[in-house]
Amino acid sequence: MSETKKTDADVSTAPDEREVLLKVEGLQKHFPIRKGVLQRQVGAVKAVDGIDFEVRKGETLGVVGESGCGKSTMGRVITRLQEPTGGSIHFEGQDITRLKPAGMRPLRRDIQMIFQDPYGSLNPRHTIGGIVSAPFRLQGVEPEGGVKKEVQRLLELVGLSPEHYNRYPHEFSGGQRQRIGIARALALKPKLVVADEPVSALDVSIQAQVVNLMDDLQDELGLTYVIIAHDLSVVRHVSDRIAVMYLGKIVELADRTSLYEAPMHPYTKALMSAVPVPDPKRRGAKSERILLRGDVPSPISPPSGCRFHTRCWKATEVCKTTEPQLIELRPGQRVACHHPENFADQAPQDTVLLSVAKEAASLVADEVLAESAETSAAVAAEVASPETAGVADTEVSEEVSEKPEVKITKTGPGAKTEDQSTHSGARGTARPTPTDPQPTDEPEAPSQESTDS
Amino acid sequence: MTELSKTGAALGEPAPGNAPDAFLAVRDLKVHFPTDDGLVKSVDGLSFEVEKGKTLCIVGESGSGKSVTSLAIMGLHRLGARGKNVQMSGEIWLGGKELVSADPDEVRRLRGREMAMIFQDPLSAMHPYYTIGNQIVEAYRVHHDVNKKTARKRAIEMLDRVGIPEPDKRVDGYPHEFSGGMRQRAMIAMALVNNPELLIADEPTTALDVTVQAQILDLIRDLQKEFGSAVVLITHDLGVVAEIADDVLVMYGGRCVERGSVDDVFERPQHPYTWGLLGSMPRIDRETSERLIPVKGQPPSLINVPSGCAFHPRCPYADIPKGDVTRTVRPELQQVGGGHFSACHLSPEDRTRIWTEEIAPKL
Incomplete structure (x- = not known):
């Protein structure tokens, strides 16, 4: 490469x-x-x-x-x-x-x-x-x-x-x-x-x-x-x-660095924590590991709402009822989750964990839970007071500073044209002024996108 | 691993014929298969020891003889028509009993009771016609004189122990x-139903997804703690090795090229092939800016193992030792540190230099 x-x-x-x-x-x-003599369709994978x-x-x-x-x-x-x-x-x-x-x-x-x-x-x-x-x-x-x-x-x-x-x-x-x-x-x-x-x-x-x-x-x-x-x-x-x-859906789509350094979907996080690292010294760090319970459900009748809610340790009522859309939370990082890791909660009003989530959480080390709560809280705080964001030059605030301009956009077929052009500009280099909605550095990118869609 | 004498020749047989101290000891094991194309030397002089409660990982590419070794320990090469087609020599000591020369019936009594095996592909290792419960019950009743009801209770208990939900229902699945x-869990339950003291797992997680692999490795580790068994785990995934091994044995062309504790092999590897394996792996915990460093060429044919050091055609350092020693003389295992052995013609100085200057910085 x-x-x-x-x-x-x-x-x-x-x-x-x-x-x-x-x-x-x-x-x-x-x-x-298909089943029976007439080969009637009884369902679909x-x-x-x-x-x-x-x-x-x-x-x-x-x-x-x-x-x-x-x-x-x-x-x-x-x-x-x-x-x-x-x-x-x-x-x-x-x-x-x-x-x-x-x-x-x-x-x-x-x-x-x-x-x-x-x-x-x-x-x-x-x-x-x-x-x-x-x-x-x-x-x-x-x-x-x-x-x-x-x-x-x-x-x-x-x-x-x-x-x-x-x-x-x-x-x-x-x-x-x-x-x-x-x-x-x-x-x-x-x-x-x-x-x-x-x-x-x-x-x-x-x-x-x-x-x-x-x-x-x-x-x-x-x-x-x-x-x-x-x-x-x-x-x-x-x-x-x-x-x-x-289960037939993209739950997270991001550039390599963001995905591996700050995965947002709990499934991504669990998947990556499960990869064995060829370094015996890391064995002590096993507490980072997130064990998922059971197996992937059947794609014949996938779970309602978020398909991962049956194995997720953060699942709440909204996960069971509403399917999360794949939305761009951070430039270049699209996630379909109501309660993403490393980011502000998308459904903060919904805090009661499902009983399956409680069971799943028992397999997740306390350190991981504490850490994820901490980062989410930090990000949420930053979002609540965007004025502070432009001041500090740390990585977190930089990402957060983009938050106001990146409108939550559905990438489904229905709702995209305008929004996409907005954040394809935003996906560029991080800008210090969070109020500037117009892309300035890449004039071609948005037009390219809108002609395509 | 116990301290052994310094030279490789004596390494395999400190006191031939005598029972060793270690729970499982393999000495100078050779497994050869005569075929129409020639003699396949799948395992050609392999020695190692495993203590109870310890895990030995055997690493190597396909065709390096790792699975043949495990089947040899289980005595599975000598079964049926295949038995006539194998030449085995050397010693395998399990808890004070020698297995290579033992009567097949005696090995049969041990198999499943003292030593059990987990296979790579549980779908082909289990009988499709019988229920899971049936197969576990059978394994238990072969070695224990109990009625079906007790055995079934034991099967449910084992399924529960390996984390199968609703074991009383799934037992009839x-x-x-x-x-x-789940199948791999059921197979582990079947292997452990008799509390074996030696558990051999041949690529137990290769067919599984990473998330399930993590579950299964955790399970094996927990069960080992609980039952204190010796575990021999065969794999090609160095990530799994780093995760679970106490000792590591690297096989190449039917022979051991490096053996040592997991820290030795990962921190101070001494054989160019081990370096190659470490360099070939993309790592999730490191920056990705570097290219992978593959081992050039192809694994050797076991019919025509290269002369001298079997690795020399693929070794980038084969020309460093003087003369054509790498092409003519087969290197024996040499002690390079406490319990750390390597079979390589490079001088210790060269090896240390190459590892610290050339290989380690690129990993």
Whole structure:
């Protein structure tokens, strides 16, 4: 990944200036459950149930979540390998949601996929040359210097030897096969690459090779990635922005630094605290860990209100009844929660914990609870008296100073155009005057956004 | 781990044939499988010890022989038709009994009673046709002369202990009705129903989500405290190792390349392969500005293990020792500190220099 993208300042500002490549609104994918002789539909697995996000040119969007949260289905729907049930997908401004196969075909070369299982995704009866040249054949593309030469160049690009052209997949190890899959995905110089668990089937040492390869290729070819993975350390390493999914919904979408340093959704926090750190000295710090009770509920009948309320230690009555919207609480950090961590409570009037929350809280260390109450209170106090915010130059007040201007905006399909243009400006560098609502530093960004939506 | 004599040769066999002090002691274990393509040397001279109440983590890539080691301890290689196809040598001492030379029936009596195993994939390790309760009851009644009712009570008690809600109802459920995490809990209940003194867990959390993994690791740790068992945990995830291990054994190409306490291996690793593993891991607790440092190349084939040090084709430091010693002489385990062993031709000075100057700053 390029040096510029790595620095923290750029992570928060740069993506805004980039063009939106893929825009997803209210995307749904329900798999019907049919029963009986008549195969009547008796229900549906709501694998993806209304998600909104956008991917900008040249960035990497990481998607994390537990198994069954719908992240892989999301990947297959945005590449149109599966038909969406609802919502819309725009690629480069073009609505591709309902395009027929013939209409999709020219776009196929721009959207490619890397699959999880390097054993299942390569036809064992085709040679590597045949596999990697298939995209040229299918799209009727005649690369400069002939297909074979181009395929050999691609094999070299991903770190394989051009002599492997006539070999078969079984002659390769898992890591090498994954490289073949990558070479095939890159054959037609795609604009967007969706990678579904690209490294999870590989050994640690090989995993690092493939992660580095994907990084280098992004630099060289200006690729845009959507990387779906369950390993939070890997996702953090590769992504610029990260979406956390839970039961078919995005619960938090933020740039990497904000997400890992100040996660706002309790689920994000729990998920990250569960990642084992390869440092035995940290074992004493186990009290930071948040254990979640039980398992992810069934996506056939997801819980009412906030879907996480059955396992959340902060759940109150409002969580049970009202579904929280994915709103931008801090520039570049969208969260769907009534009682976010590291931020002012969105439903402060509702303080009575549900009984499940009390049980869940018993698994959360007291230190964590105290700390989160403290930060929330601090943020709330700052919000109550915004005049003080501009004075102090600490990190917290800087974030808070933005609060008044970032109106709570719904990112659902209904309510966005105007608001989005407001805070795409606000997502830029923090300004000391909290009353200034007009973006001054990035004139193009808002107009870009409004034309898109 | 107890202090052993300094040279590697003597390390495996301080007093061959005699029962060791440690609860589980493996000495110079070799497990070879003859195949059409050649002899697969899955485990080729492995020695280690585990005390009761301690956890040893065996780390390595796929094909490094870690699972074969665990199956060898359980005596599972010698079952059925597969038994004819394995060449085992060395010693495995469990509580004063030697298992490699023991009668299969004797090992069978120990299996499940003294030593139990948790497998990676509980869905394939459990029988889909029988209820969870049935399978736990069976495991209990094989070793205890009790009636079904008592055994069932014991099964419910165990399910409750591993944190399965409503155990009296779930006991009659089938494996497919359990979620991944619950199934793994049920398998732990099954493994622990006889209070075994040795628990072997082969990648117990690899198939699980991080949140569930945290639950299961906590459970294993609690149960170990409660029952005082020795635990051998096999994993490829160094995060899990740092979380739960007392001692760590790093395997490469069927042999141990480094062994020591968890602090030794993470703070003062002595083998280039261990450095490679640490460098390959993206870490959630560190800045992400650095590139990962992968180990180049591929894991070796166990039929054609590279000559000399098995790691030399992938080792960036293979040319530092004089001559072609790394290519011709197989390094033996050398003591590099109290209870810390490493099999590497690099001189201790070189290793310390490379670790402190080149590797550690980049991690």
